[in-house]
Amino acid sequence: xxxxxxxADFQELIMGPKQQAKGLKVAEAAPxxxxxxEGTTGQPTLQSSDETASVDxxxxxxxxxxxxxxxxxxxxxxxxxxxxxxxRWHQMQVEINNLRDDLEKxxxxxxxxxxxxxxxxxxxxxxxxxxxxxxRAWTQSDIPKFEEGDDIEQYLTTFERLATAYQWPExxxxxxxxxxxxxxxxxxxVAMAAEDSCEYVEVKAAILTKYEINxxxxxxxxxxxxxxxxxxxxxxxxxxxxxxxKWMQPQRRRKEDIGEILILxxxxxxxxxxxxxxxKERNPAAAQEAAxxxxxxxxxxxxxxxxxxxxxxxxxxxxxHKHELNS
Numbered sequence: 001x002x003x004x005x006x007x008a009d010f011q012e013l014i015m016g017p018k019q020q021a022k023g024l025k026v027a028e029a030a031p032x033x034x035x036x037x038e039g040t041t042g043q044p045t046l047q048s049s050d051e052t053a054s055v056d057x058x059x060x061x062x063x064x065x066x067x068x069x070x071x072x073x074x075x076x077x078x079x080x081x082x083x084x085x086x087x088r089w090h091q092m093q094v095e096i097n098n099l100r101d102d103l104e105k106x107x108x109x110x111x112x113x114x115x116x117x118x119x120x121x122x123x124x125x126x127x128x129x130x131x132x133x134x135x136r137a138w139t140q141s142d143i144p145k146f147e148e149g150d151d152i153e154q155y156l157t158t159f160e161r162l163a164t165a166y167q168w169p170e171x172x173x174x175x176x177x178x179x180x181x182x183x184x185x186x187x188x189x190v191a192m193a194a195e196d197s198c199e200y201v202e203v204k205a206a207i208l209t210k211y212e213i214n215x216x217x218x219x220x221x222x223x224x225x226x227x228x229x230x231x232x233x234x235x236x237x238x239x240x241x242x243x244x245x246k247w248m249q250p251q252r253r254r255k256e257d258i259g260e261i262l263i264l265x266x267x268x269x270x271x272x273x274x275x276x277x278x279x280k281e282r283n284p285a286a287a288q289e290a291a292x293x294x295x296x297x298x299x300x301x302x303x304x305x306x307x308x309x310x311x312x313x314x315x316x317x318x319x320x321h322k323h324e325l326n327s
Contacts, residue, residue, distance in 0.1 A: 022252055094175040142166075143176065148183030152211050156204060173200035185211050218247035219265070263287040 188210035196202040284290040
């Protein structure tokens with residue numbers, strides 16, 4: 001029995017370290033499994049943190065985009081305001097120059113009135129040859145003042161030719177013109193939008209509109225020119241040419257557009273007066289569109305489909321008109 005007990009003790013002694021090592025391995029493996037389990041259970045936490053980071057990046061990106069948009073809008077507003085202030089400053093400079101020119105003219109007139117007539121005599125200017133540069137001694141006071149009742153078109157033409165001869169920049173024409181306007185011409189300028197008041201083209205268009213002068217007026221004048229007293233054939237030609245240019249405006253129209261205007265005019269002249277007025281009220285852009293309007297007009301009405309204005313109708317209307325005048 002003692003021998004058997006000794007063998008059991010010897011086996012336990014030998015197997016002891018193995019069991020202990022196995023126990024250590026199990027103990028070491030347990031935390032790893034626990035860590036894996038914690039990692040498995042903690043996976044939603046990592047995903048949640050990733051989603052939070054993604055949301056934060058989107059918010060930051062949106063904020064940066066808003067900042068860039070705000071900066072772009074600010075730069076645009078700054079540029080517009082700078083342009084406006086520069087235009088105002090330029091206008092003030094021109095007005096100051098005009099006042100200075102008027103003051104110099106008044107001083108010069110006062111000095112001339114106080115001196116003798118012999119002292120006022122100035123030598124005749126030497127004729128300028130073609131090779132010499134153009135002199136720029138003219139001032140704002142050399143522009144005539146517009147008086148209510150004058151021909152506004154002739155005045156504007158005179159101003160444009162003088163401004164070209166004086167070699168003024170076209171951006172200054174509006175500011176140099178306005179001090180000489182009166183009456184309806186000045187009222188048209190005052191009623192304009194502030195941003196357009198420095199553009200001569202816009203100022204001229206507003207003035208002509210105030211005087212009810214448009215393309216239709218130029219067309220009527222070209223088709224039925226008035227006879228002026230003592231007008232030479234060359235002057236009559238130049239006047240017709242000017243009316244044609246103002247009516248057709250070939251500098252901004254193509255050849256096809258001019259042809260369409262002529263066709264539309266001839267189409268109007270062939271319509272009856274009532275129908276012509278009805279079509280013109282629709283303001284067709286081309287003759288084809290006017291023809292379609294006439295077709296729609298005739299299709300919507302009963303009775304004879306007549307739209308031509310023949311010579312018999314014209315003669316009868318003229319006779320009726322003469323009869324009314326005689327009566």
